[in-house]
Amino acid sequence: MNDVIRKLEERSLRKDIPQFRVGDSLRLQVRVVEGEKERIQPFEGIVIKINRGGNRATFTVRKVSYGIGVERIFPLHSPRLEKIQVLSRGKVRRARLYYLRKLSGKAARVETVG
Amino acid sequence: MTQTLDASGRIQAVTVLELGPCAVSQIKTRPIDGYDAIQITWGRKKHSRTSSAELGHFKKAEVAAGIATREFQPRGDVQLKLGQIIRVHEVFAAGDLVDVTGISKGRGFAGVIKRHHFGGFPNSRGTHEYFRHGGSIGNRSFPGRVRKGLRMAGQMGNERVTILNQKILEVLPDENLVLVAGAVPGANHGIVVVRHAVKQQRELELAVNG
Numbered sequence: 001m002n003d004v005i006r007k008l009e010e011r012s013l014r015k016d017i018p019q020f021r022v023g024d025s026l027r028l029q030v031r032v033v034e035g036e037k038e039r040i041q042p043f044e045g046i047v048i049k050i051n052r053g054g055n056r057a058t059f060t061v062r063k064v065s066y067g068i069g070v071e072r073i074f075p076l077h078s079p080r081l082e083k084i085q086v087l088s089r090g091k092v093r094r095a096r097l098y099y100l101r102k103l104s105g106k107a108a109r110v111e112t113v114g
Numbered sequence: 115m116t117q118t119l120d121a122s123g124r125i126q127a128v129t130v131l132e133l134g135p136c137a138v139s140q141i142k143t144r145p146i147d148g149y150d151a152i153q154i155t156w157g158r159k160k161h162s163r164t165s166s167a168e169l170g171h172f173k174k175a176e177v178a179a180g181i182a183t184r185e186f187q188p189r190g191d192v193q194l195k196l197g198q199i200i201r202v203h204e205v206f207a208a209g210d211l212v213d214v215t216g217i218s219k220g221r222g223f224a225g226v227i228k229r230h231h232f233g234g235f236p237n238s239r240g241t242h243e244y245f246r247h248g249g250s251i252g253n254r255s256f257p258g259r260v261r262k263g264l265r266m267a268g269q270m271g272n273e274r275v276t277i278l279n280q281k282i283l284e285v286l287p288d289e290n291l292v293l294v295a296g297a298v299p300g301a302n303h304g305i306v307v308v309r310h311a312v313k314q315q316r317e318l319e320l321a322v323n324g
Contacts, residue, residue, distance in 0.1 A: 004291065075123070
C-alpha cells in the first residue's frame with residue numbers, strides 16, 4: 001500500500017485492542033448514542049469474519065438472540081468500542097464462519113481451545 | 115482513498131491529495147497577454163524530458179521545470195512574485211470548499227449498458243444475439259433521422275471531469291497533504307487541479323434563503 005496513506009491511517013489505529021481470531025467468543029462494550037444520552041451496551045458472540053486493512057479493518061460478531069441470528073459489523077479501531085473482552089478461543093479451520101448461519105442449537109457451537 | 119475515524123466513531127471516506135509546493139512560473143497581465151492569470155508549476159521534470167522551449171520559459175522565472183503547469187485566476191488581490199513558492203496551507207484550510215478537476219479513468223469504447231446504464235435484454239425467452247444492445251434508435255420515415263444526443267455506445271471516461279464543492283477535512287502542511295471528503299476524478303497518482311469552489315457563494319446564499 002501507499003506509504004503516505006499507511007502513515008495517515010496509523011494515526012487512528014487503536015493500540016489497546018486484544019488479539020483475537022475468527023472463532024473466538026467476544027464480549028464487547030459498545031457505546032450507543034440515544035438522542036442526547038450515551039450509554040454502554042454489551043454485545044456477546046462469535047467472531048465469524050475479520051476484514052483487515054489499516055484503519056479500515058472490521059470484524060463481524062454473530063450471536064443468536066431469542067432464536068434470531070444477529071450479526072454486527074464493527075470497525076476494529078472504532079472509538080465506540082469501549083472494551084473488547086475475549087471469552088474463549090475457538091478452534092476453527094476456516095477464515096469465514098458463514099456455515100454457522102445454516103446451523104442452529106448445539107451444532108452452531110465452535111470447539112474451544114485452551 | 116482511505117477513511118478517517120473521528121472521536122465519535124464516525125467514518126468518512128477521504129481522498130489524500132498531495133498539493134504543492136508550487137512555483138509561480140509566469141504572471142500574465144492584461145496589457146501583455148490580454149487577461150490576468152497566474153501560472154504555477156508542480157513537481158520536477160527530468161532534464162532529458164524537458165523541451166528547450168520549456169527550459170527557456172522556466173528559466174525566465176528561475177524555477178525548476180515542473181511536471182504539471184496550470185493557470186489560475188487570482189482570487190482577490192493576492193500579490194505574487196515570479197518564482198515564488200506556494201505551499202498548501204497558504205491557500206487552503208480545513209473546512210474550505212474546493213472544486214477538483216482531473217482526467218477520469220478511461221473505459222475505452224464502452225457499450226450502452228456500461229456507459230448509460232441501459233437495462234439490456236433478457237438472457238432467455240428467445241433473445242437471439244441481442245443481449246447488450248440498446249434497442250431501437252428511432253422511428254420510420256417520420257422523422258427519418260436519429261435524434262441528436264441519443265445515448266449510444268462510444269468512448270467512456272478519459273475526459274476532463276470537475277467535481278464541485280468538495281470539503282477539505284484536513285491540511286497537513288509538513289507533508290503537503292490535503293484530505294478531501296469523497297472521491298476525486300482520475301486514477302491513483304493522477305494529476306488533479308484544486309481550486310476554491312466557484313459556486314460556493316451561491317449555495318451559501320441559497321441555504322440562507324431556504
